[in-house]
Amino acid sequence: MSKHTAGPGREEQGGRRAYSDPPSKTRRKRVVLADSRAPVTRLRTVVELEEQTSYGEELVRQLIREQLKDATLAWGTVVLIFLALPALFFLVPQLSEVTVAGVGLPWLALGLLPFPLLFVAGYWYNHRAERHERAFVAMVEK
Amino acid sequence: MSAHIWALSGVLAITVTTFLVGWRASRLASTTQDFLVARRTVRSRRNAAAVSGEYLSAASFLGVAGLVLKDGADALWYPVGFTAGYLALMLFVAAPLRRSGAYTVPDFCEARLGSRALRGLAAVFVVFIGILYVVPQLQAAGLALSNVVPGAPTWWGAAGVAIVVIVNVFGGGMRAITVVQAFQYWFKLFAIAAPTFVLCVVFIGKGGLQSSEMTGLAEELPPTFTSAATMTVQTPVLLQVDETVKFAARGTIDDDPVDGSVYWTAGETHEVDAGTTLSFSQGSSVPVVAGAPVDNANWFAPVSTRDDLFATYSLILALFLGTMGLPHVLVRFYTNPDGRAARRTTLHVLVLLSLFYLFPIMLGALSRLYTPELLVTGRTDTAVLLLPTKIAPGLLGEILGAITTAGAFAAFLSTSSGLVVSVSGVLSTDVLRGRVRDFRFATAVAGGVPLALAIALRQSDISLTVGMSFALAASTFSPILVLGVWWRKLTWVGAVAGIVVGGGLVLTALVISTISGLTGDWAPGVIDQPALITVPAAFLTVILVSKMTPAKIPSDVAQIRLRMHAPDGLGLTRDRAVASFGTAEERSRLADGRHRK
Numbered sequence: 016m017s018k019h020t021a022g023p024g025r026e027e028q029g030g031r032r033a034y035s036d037p038p039s040k041t042r043r044k045r046v047v048l049a050d051s052r053a054p055v056t057r058l059r060t061v062v063e064l065e066e067q068t069s070y071g072e073e074l075v076r077q078l079i080r081e082q083l084k085d086a087t088l089a090w091g092t093v094v095l096i097f098l099a100l101p102a103l104f105f106l107v108p109q110l111s112e113v114t115v116a117g118v119g120l121p122w123l124a125l126g127l128l129p130f131p132l133l134f135v136a137g138y139w140y141n142h143r144a145e146r147h148e149r150a151f152v153a154m155v156e157k
Numbered sequence: 158m159s160a161h162i163w164a165l166s167g168v169l170a171i172t173v174t175t176f177l178v179g180w181r182a183s184r185l186a187s188t189t190q191d192f193l194v195a196r197r198t199v200r201s202r203r204n205a206a207a208v209s210g211e212y213l214s215a216a217s218f219l220g221v222a223g224l225v226l227k228d229g230a231d232a233l234w235y236p237v238g239f240t241a242g243y244l245a246l247m248l249f250v251a252a253p254l255r256r257s258g259a260y261t262v263p264d265f266c267e268a269r270l271g272s273r274a275l276r277g278l279a280a281v282f283v284v285f286i287g288i289l290y291v292v293p294q295l296q297a298a299g300l301a302l303s304n305v306v307p308g309a310p311t312w313w314g315a316a317g318v319a320i321v322v323i324v325n326v327f328g329g330g331m332r333a334i335t336v337v338q339a340f341q342y343w344f345k346l347f348a349i350a351a352p353t354f355v356l357c358v359v360f361i362g363k364g365g366l367q368s369s370e371m372t373g374l375a376e377e378l379p380p381t382f383t384s385a386a387t388m389t390v391q392t393p394v395l396l397q398v399d400e401t402v403k404f405a406a407r408g409t410i411d412d413d414p415v416d417g418s419v420y421w422t423a424g425e426t427h428e429v430d431a432g433t434t435l436s437f438s439q440g441s442s443v444p445v446v447a448g449a450p451v452d453n454a455n456w457f458a459p460v461s462t463r464d465d466l467f468a469t470y471s472l473i474l475a476l477f478l479g480t481m482g483l484p485h486v487l488v489r490f491y492t493n494p495d496g497r498a499a500r501r502t503t504l505h506v507l508v509l510l511s512l513f514y515l516f517p518i519m520l521g522a523l524s525r526l527y528t529p530e531l532l533v534t535g536r537t538d539t540a541v542l543l544l545p546t547k548i549a550p551g552l553l554g555e556i557l558g559a560i561t562t563a564g565a566f567a568a569f570l571s572t573s574s575g576l577v578v579s580v581s582g583v584l585s586t587d588v589l590r591g592r593v594r595d596f597r598f599a600t601a602v603a604g605g606v607p608l609a610l611a612i613a614l615r616q617s618d619i620s621l622t623v624g625m626s627f628a629l630a631a632s633t634f635s636p637i638l639v640l641g642v643w644w645r646k647l648t649w650v651g652a653v654a655g656i657v658v659g660g661g662l663v664l665t666a667l668v669i670s671t672i673s674g675l676t677g678d679w680a681p682g683v684i685d686q687p688a689l690i691t692v693p694a695a696f697l698t699v700i701l702v703s704k705m706t707p708a709k710i711p712s713d714v715a716q717i718r719l720r721m722h723a724p725d726g727l728g729l730t731r732d733r734a735v736a737s738f739g740t741a742e743e744r745s746r747l748a749d750g751r752h753r754k
Contacts, residue, residue, distance in 0.1 A: 071719075072715055075715075075718065075722060075723065078722055079718065079722050082722065083643055086249055090244070090245065090248050093244060097237070097473060098473070100459075101459060101466055101469045104458065104459040105459075105465075105466050111458035112458075119457055119458075121230045121457070121458060121459045122522075125230060125234065125237060126233045126237075126518045127515070129237045129240070130237075130240060130507075130515075131511075133243075133244050133507055134508060136248075137243075137248075137503065137507050140248055141247070141500050145497065148497070148724035148726075151723070151724055152726045
């Protein structure tokens with residue numbers, strides 16, 4: 016922003032010098048009164064969002080609800096699987112004796128499996144959340 | 158002796174490198190914002206490495222392998238929980254918290270609920286959790302150094318790490334630390350992965366499990382010594398035996414002086430005093446610290462008793478929800494440029510942490526075979542440091558040992574730095590006036606106090622102490638963060654009540670467990686890991702009290718929720734650190750501009 020505020024100031028000085036000098040020496044100056052690159056009108060829906068009209072509030076509420084739903088779904092799935100594991104090994108101790116490729120099942124289930132599971136849940140949520148946000152922005156800027 | 162020289166040069170090398178990287182980066186740091194939040198310009202890949210580097214503490218590098226050695230399958234919940242905490246963070250708080258523009262937890266509390274009192278209370282807990290977390294790092298440094306330099310008092314390591322951290326943070330605050338942390342992650346990964354690969358190759362080359370007389374990891378027999386072993390117990394331990402064992406001892410056992418051969422029958426428990434030397438012959442079975450699984454079958458299988466089940470669930474809860482409340486984790490998210498980047502960073506972090514934790518688990522299992530004497534002395538946390546020289550005697554083992562020792566020091570340095578930065582960030586902005594000078598003064602306090610405590614307090618398992626800080630974070634900050642982001646009706650009165658109830662319960666448990674530890678371990682398992690009770694209690698208190706005080710819902714709640722949840726592209730975010738400490742130019746940009754992308 017500073018670039019633009021400094022711009023007109025310099026032009027003004029140049030202009031003043033131009034009056035004192037003989038007309039023949041003056042060069043044409045471009046006087047910038049407003050930065051044409053700045054958005055002229057603000058987006059109506061953004062204003063509505065910020066001014067908390069009932070429409071704007073409903074939009075935000077919907078977005079929050081969607082995000083929370085996805086987050087709870089991802090979290091619920093992961094937590095349910097994790098909480099089931101200790102109970103499963105406690106109730107069915109025979110499971111501990113199963114070995115897959117020389118490694119015990121409990122070690123695979125607790126030491127290896129959770130990590131990809133966590134990543135998949137995170138990846139899915141990230142994907143969904145970004146999609147909701149893109150849809151929201153598209154709707155607001157329509 | 159040459160093993161010690163190798164290890165010592167490894168430690169020196171990592172310390173000097175940390176200094177140099179930090180010093181190079183700190184020349185770029187000049188403003189308060191640089192010190193607090195690295196000007197929020199860190200890219201998500203590097204930031205993810207920095208987050209992970211800061212997070213992988215002594216508990217991860219040494220503690221996980223030590224607990225796997227001692228507790229077996231049950232200990233696997235530690236690495237899983239340490240990682241899953243980031244999923245919770247990503248799902249529930251990462252992006253909204255970043256967009257709220259708050260730069261510390263207390264600042265978030267004030268921004269969301271508009272109460273100075275709540276901010277003060279939160280600041281007290283941030284400082285407390287921070288210190289509770291730094292102390293075990295420094296103690297572990299002492300343990301590791303006394304391993305490298307035999308006969309060195311344990312406070313040497315603690316003091317060394319504290320001084321390096323304070324000087325580094327002093328120089329460049331968050332800006333320097335970010336680069337240092339990213340470097341430390343990759344170094345730690347190398348320092349644990351390379352030895353694990355080599356040791357596994359050597360282990361399989363020797364014929365793996367079938368080769369020798371060692372007990373298979375799933376057999377119903379106690380572990381055995383693979384070679385004759387002599388050890389000196391340095392802190393009094395309670396040992397139990399599952400198989401009759403005969404050995405030579407010199408010192409004090411069960412309050413009686415002994416000098417000569419000792420005979421313990423199966424099922425007995427004995428108290429061995431500090432300074433006692435025990436010598437076992439090759440092939441004899443290993444006595445185990447009381448409370449840990451005695452035979453390998455028990456060690457190999459997860460939860461076998463109802464108490465175990467309770468403790469496991471409690472641990473899961475503390476680790477899953479505690480991560481988001483840790484001060485050094487949250488501050489780091491503020492260095493992301495926007496909410497979307499915060500989410501992506503967390504996704505990278507999940508990958509980086511998963512990659513790392515595979516290795517300490519493998520080392521822990523190997524150490525059950527090769528360093529069973531640690532089960533006798535109780536210093537299981539040193540397994541990662543000792544294993545290389547045990548499996549690969551000679552130069553190879555010495556070099557690998559030096560690498561793991563250097564990696565351990567990287568862990569102490571990076572986590573302590575992160576904590577000291579965040580604690581001094583809170584101290585300097587909430588207690589002092591937030592100038593660079595105040596930040597530096599706060600740094601000296603935030604590093605000095607834990608150092609004094611680390612020297613004064615008794616040492617216990619690293620991961621257990623860290624587990625308590627997770628429980629404290631989960632019972633104080635996580636309800637406020639989760640509900641603050643998603644629940645409109647949260648009030649500051651409810652938040653204060655939640656912190657008081659949750660924090661109070663955990664602190665009571667901490668005091669009781671410390672007393673019980675000093676007077677013969679009479680406290681039940683709930684006290685050692687209280688999260689299963691304290692976290693629901695804290696959540697309930699926050700919700701109930703908030704419902705009782707609807708008049709205290711902040712009037713601008715809709716505005717704040719819009720700012721937290723609206724996508725970054727709309728440019729509604731306001732950075733609070735800029736408003737408080739930014740330059741005039743930055744502030745004017747904040748006032749009139751939407752910095753749209």
